[in-house]
Amino acid sequence: MDVLSKPANELGELILSGAISIVDLIDKVYERIMKLESKVNAIITLRSRSDLLKEAENKEKEIKRGAAKGLLFGVPVAVKDNISTKGIRTTCGSKILENYVPPYDATVVKLLKKEGAIIICKTNMDEFAMGSSTETSYFGPTRNPWDLERVPGGSSGGSAAVLAAGIVPLALGSDTGGSVRCPAAFTATVGLKPTYGLVSRYGLIAYANSLEQIGPMARNVTDVALLLNVISKYDENDGTSIPGSRPDYMYSLSNPYHIKGSLKVGLVVEMMGEGVSDEVRKVILRALDKISGEGIEIEEVSLSSLKYALPAYYIIAMSEASSNLARYDGVRYGFRAKIDGDWNKVYMETRAQGFGLEVKRRIIMGTFALSAGYFDQYYLRALKVRTLILNDFRRAFKKFNVLVGPTMPILPFKIGEKIKDPLAMYMCDIETVSANLAGIPAISIPAGFIGNLPVGLQIMAPPLHEELLLKISKIFEDKIGLRNLIAPL
Template identity: 50%
Template sequence: MTEPIRLSAAAMSSALAAGELSSEELTRAHLDRIDAVDNDLNAFLHVSADLALKTARDVDARRAAGEQLAPLAGVPIAVKDVVVTEGLPTTAGSKILEGWIPPYDATLVAKLREAGLPVLGKTNMDEFAMGSSTETSAFGVTRNPWGRDRIPGGSGGGSSAAVGSFEAPLAIGTDTGGSIRQPAAVTGTVGVKPTYGSVSRYGLIAMASSLDQAGPCTRTVEDAALLHEVIAGHDPHDSTSLPDPVPNFREAARRRDVKGLRIGVIEELEGDGFAPGVSARFQESLAQLEQAGAEIVRVSCPNFQYALGAYYLILPSEASSNLAKFDGMRFGLRVVPEDHPTAEKVMAATRGEGFGFEVKRRILLGTYALSAGYYDAYYGSAQKVRTLVQRDFADAFAKVDVLASPTAPTVAFRFGEKTDDPLAMYMNDIATIPANLAGVPGISVPSGLAEDDLPAGIQFLAPAREDARLYHVGGALEALLEDAWGGSLLDRAPELTGGAR
């Protein structure tokens, strides 16, 4: 049998159900993998070995007693550290929350526990999810399994690196402007941003409430579909939660027939600014789908060119409001000045020491955009652009079933390459941001190796509430490419223990 940690989550589920493997064995194998490689990768900020093993033993006992269990029961998972977990540290990658242990679970974590998934631990991230490289974490960078000098994407680089390095078969990420999809693209994994409101945001430490969305990070499209089914569904704790029933995403992921499927190629998200290798893999992926019977249609979304600017006004504005609660008064870090401390001085000292540079930059930008005299010129105008982006999507989906673009303009860049140029860093999200502004779902699937033999990804977008279309086209393309490659893209990843780049 294949080494357990290298199985897909679906294959792990089958092996557990057949009695070929116990959840305790599987969980221990992943904990051993974390012990072996994570000192180098830093994908995890906290490992909850005892709790994970306790859950695994409980699942094994329930299965032995003949209890009917959820499909992923006993399959371990990692959770991004922006999602609150009762009894486990939750920091959002920030010093201001160092050591905080929440008294409750996020709704999606409660669903994971109810379904019997052992939580391996909490994964590293850009501070408060502000970044595209996991370089702004207060607890050190996470390294890409494909190259130790390369970023794993952001803000959820810890989740993508954990999945890509076989430390976890499944992980939870959050996507505010691409933070699930872009890390997936640069680590050769699969990442899904669900329709806004289809997965509860209750218990996510908010950065930009109208943009944030949790979703699956996995190694296969089918695994993402299985995990999505666990965490989706209406939640009365979340006022933006959709009342829709959860579709059968796994069935959609297993469909292979794409004959007649209309795929729109977004003209504004190709060409200049996209690396030649990334563009080549994108075109090859489209050719595979076209050869299988899909129809490729070129579409224009003219207002997408303004999406980046609008996003970087809306996001900081909402972040400046959401992060106001971190003031040293109620929970988290408190810094007390020595000289006649007042509440105002404590707040200033705490926020000055607790927040990193990127968080401070965005708070200042957002506060300015919301200030009297500038609100209409900046935040108000950005919201008007958001409406135009939504209209572009509506017009495009009237012509095609799904839209396609490269997920990220380049492969994983080296640490430090863009830290001194925030605009260059922000450009990493140029293809992923429109989906968050419109609330539509998106998926990133590996498209092959591009520059420096590093992974690239192809992104598909669907209308709101039509997430199943993503699993259909993503699963079909994954099967076509793996047939062409003779296996998974991750089969070509360098070994993490010795000889890696």
């Protein structure tokens, strides 16, 4: 248990120095999964014990040979199941990809392997990342390790749950409208959505490609910085990847208090208004109380365009989804309905049987929004809102270093509570979607608890200011004093 609770940034050194045996570590990870997975259901595909131990043994040999190197050498990592892994099936939480085994690695997976990480499992998620609770998964809902009756958030609920359950110290999620930050907030872990273009999307199975980023998740800010160091790299295979080198995010944390002048933090009033539960508001204000002072000024700020963010987000996301998910027709890979008929009939039946309800709902609405006569009214207007939001953020960032608010407007809710009410579920994303629309980096860190239910604090920074964002997150983490939390299971 002790080894499993170690932060990744310490684990790596302990492994390379020989203080921790990789085989022993991986064995403990496997045991813990065996013990908890039936309760949590965080994993869609677990690599076989023999495969994992063989990889661990090989890595130990490398250490003995003195050939071991890499930022994550021997460190166990979980990967969300919408990130392609060569030879390991990648389902996107969908029946339609139930048996799909990618022939190639996503760029982030290549980078993980290059740094010596051991990929343990593919984590559960809302089907095609469409959801905020991990309930829409074809493989059943994931349970929140802090309260097994409740959802872990979504769509990267499985990745958050394996962290909170103390199974692995690092996980990859993806964030289209809050899918990294929401489960981080619901599980008292840390999740970062990077600037659009900072991390390669090559190999990330698209839901809404103009919005999403792969994001690092961990139990503390430093580990998030470490994982960002590994995955953040220009990639010529992704046309939206931002060229140029990346800073050393870990290094910037080594002296976190080194920020010129006083730090100006804007509390976004629109994010604290209607729809935010009193409990959440209370926890956020208490956390901000702890943070303020000592050169940190917190002031309220209004971004009036944010009230349009949610509808704009859903129009863009669903439109893109209707396009991105068109390729699942059963011809080349994945599930195919067993019926006779022409291609048209087989396509229809394959998609009718292969997609779940929420995915179908979004494809249909997105198809509608893009259709002739409605395109201008919906899609183009949503793009205009997107520009307004970006401009509002730009204005706010002239005055403030970062902006803050709650990550989620409510506490983790009970499984089944909202799944029949799509609008109530969509409202959960009200705090998170604007960062995706604007393409800016945003992080969720633990702010406090109501009983045993976590609340997350969201911090947003200007584009490509991850260094600053992580630095400030580290300061806040220190002041709030919540890190490396593992749910009692």
